[in-house]
Amino acid sequence: MSRPSAEAYRELKAALAASLPAEQLIDDPLRTLAYGTDASFYRLVPRLVVRPESEAELRVILAExxxxxxxxxxxxxxxxxxxQAVTDSVLIQLGHGWRGHELLDEGRAIRLQPGVIGARAxxxxxxxxxKIGPDPASxxxxxxxxxxxxxxxxxxxxTAQNSYRTVRDLRVILADGSLLDTADPESVAAFRGSHAELLAGLERLAAETQGNAELAERIRHKYRLKNTTGYALNSLVDFSDGIEILKHLMIGSEGTLGFISAITYQTVVDEPHxxxxxxxxxxMATTCRATIALKRSPVSAVELMDRAALRSVEREAxxxxxxxxxxxxxxALLIDVRGHDDADLAARMDEVQGTLEGxxxxxxxxxxxxxxxxxxxxKIRKGLFPAVGAVRDTGxxxxxEDVAFPIERLDEGVLALTETFHRHGYAEAILFGHALEGNLHFVFPQGFEKPGEVERYQALMDEVAQLVGVEYGGSLKAEHGTGRNMAPYVELEWGPEAxxxxxxxxxxxxxxxxxxxEVILSRNPTLHLENLKPLPAAHEIVDKCIECGFCEHVCPSRDLTLTPRxxxxxxxxxxxxxxxxxxxxxxDAVRLASLRGGLAYHVDATCAVDGLCxxxxxxxINTGDLVRDMRRRRLSQRAGLARRIGRHFDGVTRLARGxxxxxxxxxxxMGDSLMSRAARGARRLSGERVPLWTPALPGAAPVRVLGELPDAGDDRPRVVYLPSCATRMFGADRRDAGESRSVMEITLALLDRAGFAVVIPERVDSLCCGMAFRSKGxxxxxxxxxxELNRELLAASENGRYPILCDTSPCTLQMQESLDACLALHEPVTFAHDHLLPRLTIRPLQERIAVHVTCSSTRMGLGEKMIALARACASEVVVPAEVTCCGFAGDKGFSVPELNASALAxxxxxxxxxxxxxxxxxxxxxxxxxxxxxPYRSILALLDRASR
Known part of the structure; x- marks a missing residue:
């Protein structure tokens, strides 16, 4: 296919604009680069990124x-x-509309759209x-x-539980825009009529393949191993019906044959013990002999790690x-055994022990x-790949590399492969993998900038391909897909006929x-050496990033602007x-200017700096640290204003309450409706500089309650209570009919009921943990x-003698990271769970409630404890799926409200x-x-209600 002209892409965008909203058509330099980057070491920048939200939109895109x-x-x-997922043409990226799911047959099957994350399934x-059968590390x-x-x-x-073996049905859109749902008899009948030639062609290829004994046996041998090199030719020997062949060919086809808009999996048992x-x-020879012996035993996984791999993590905490x-x-071998119950698990462990005797x-x-x-x-096993990433040279x-040997030749293959890597100067490579399947991963750092490095890599790959694919009859890509990386070697592995x-x-x-x-099949013998991704030094905080994308699903701005990657x-x-x-x-100069122009909003303003990444x-890597440092450099001239705010913080909080x-x-x-319209208008007229008022904005907090405490001089256990600046400003939600008290009032009532004497730090109105300033650079x-806070808390707690309760989780995290270690700092969940629950009589509310685990709670590892606390206080607890950080991020709910809205969609x-x-x-x-x-309230309000 000849290279299309720039005019063709302009025409495409104009044509698509007639049926798709403008926000779904992206062609600016910043976002095309960002959205076009994947975890591979290749870079191609799409000319147009399109985000369809439905099959109908996708079919329009394909037609145009x-x-x-x-x-x-x-x-x-x-x-x-x-x-597999990079292009310099049109990139079709899954939007919000592809996250549907349907449970079938009491969980024995599940129908999933392609945008559902595997862990969510x-x-x-x-x-x-x-669970679903596939369980990739990602x-x-x-x-x-x-x-x-x-x-x-x-x-x-x-190989028994991958997508090929566990697919029940597919819903697929082909290149011509046709739609087939293999679960729908009417759709299948219509497709047989409209695509009789395609199905006949597939059935002809199957008959010819099955009639070619040598080729058929070669295919069967290849799929006794893990194998994702090339197309799923096993579909031609496993099936004769065109629909079944098509269904199974789509698996592993890497988007080169069609688009899978839904898949129904036969699920597998997830043994709990x-x-x-x-x-x-x-x-290694002994390790491989043990692996072969374990192949016949009741193990769920056997993971091999060589000495270099173990050495790469041995000094980790x-x-x-x-x-x-x-x-x-x-x-080493990590041997995993699972069972339906304790007895089943014990029996299987005994059998494995017997297998290893001798x-x-x-x-x-x-x-x-x-x-x-x-x-x-x-953690040892899963930390091997990033361990290499963390110590590689910048740039x-x-x-x-992801290969598989016939397991009976695993020890020979490992030795030969190790020698090959050493011979080409890759002595730092580490080896690990799924030993039961003969599936091995070699991980090594590679630079392409210095003279001779591309040639060295090519020589290595040529020899690895010959060794694994030809001499040992293995597979060059066991589970990571062919992509561009192995496309030039598909013929070498499979032979001309296949x-x-x-x-x-x-x-x-x-x-x-x-x-x-150019994915899976290519006539270009040097495709794997072209369009290599540059990884220049940019900032010491992020230079170790390997662009894997593991961070993206927890980022609150993932559907609005950019992710950490x-x-x-x-x-x-x-x-x-x-x-x-x-x-x-x-x-380059024009491109740089364009990128700089987009930094303020896409990189900076819409980053919640929550640290979930x-x-x-x-x-x-905490990408929030990068953004905070960018803010520091950009806002250094405002240090005087920050200093004045900090030194007059009590006045600032009084002004906020006013x-x-x-x-x-x-x-x-005015009422909510008119007030909302006026607020949106004022924000528009100000160029988005005026914070947005919303009906959820609470009233002012009654700080007077902090001065109305009884004398703490009695013999009750003491606790220092630090109300955060947020709770000293924001009172109760005026629309919440079930709770009219502020967080401070609730906290004080709860502490009194639990028998604590409360100490409030001196000058509390002036205190701040510093997070509000740090987040802005x-x-x-x-x-x-x-x-300043450290000094006051040391005095109030008598140098850490008494526990300190802060009613706001993010502030507590900030204090834990910056204040003296002798201070026993607690946020609401830990203090309530560990210190209040044992001192209170709980009568669980017969209600269905929701719990939001904040980003700071997640970072402190408090998610499970928070849910346990909620379940002790209510009969049914809902933890909304795929809602991570709420995106309010201090004041961004007012200044960048679209971030909060997107994060909570x-x-x-x-x-x-x-x-x-x-x-x-x-x-x-x-x-x-x-x-x-x-209404959302403090978790302390829940405990208060359940303990009255």
Missing amino acids: CRARRLPVTFRAAGTSLSG NQLLAPFGR INSCMIGGIAANNASGMCCG KAAALAFFPD GMPEVLRTLPDGAA IRTLEPVTFTRDTDRYALYW TTVII YALMWEIKALFDPENQLNP QRIVITREVARLEALGDSAGEA ETQCPVG SLRAAGAVNKL QFDEAEHKGR GLAEQVVDCSAGYSNSRTCEIGLSQHGGI
């Missing part, structure tokens, strides 16, 4: 692209590693004790569309000491059922080669273009306020039957009340 002969690429989460199935981030399109497998999946052992062996003492050449180990093999140690073992990428068969399949489905060209991508590109200096051409990042009282008075006269004033539908919601941050509760349609 087909009319102009413009290639299209489908994109889900972009966690793919082999270059398992969350839906958990009440039935079932399941918390990757989407069903990518899982099916890549035939992703994982650690426990093997689990145990694991970390077994150490003296050498919490790792077992034994890792540091292992001899060179040693290797095989030399460096230590006795001991299974653990302790959840913390079990999690630690899997280099991380490459993960390769020609794949081209015939492509021609039947997509004769104009419109769908994701995308913010880093833009930061890197700006740094790269700036480094060109005087050598930059006109096009760090909880998911394999290399521990403003709330005034707004309440005006609202009482005013680090100096944040430190000043922190020191879909909340109201999930809490519609709840009497109220509960959280532990007053500002978050304002936004939650606004967008949830129910």
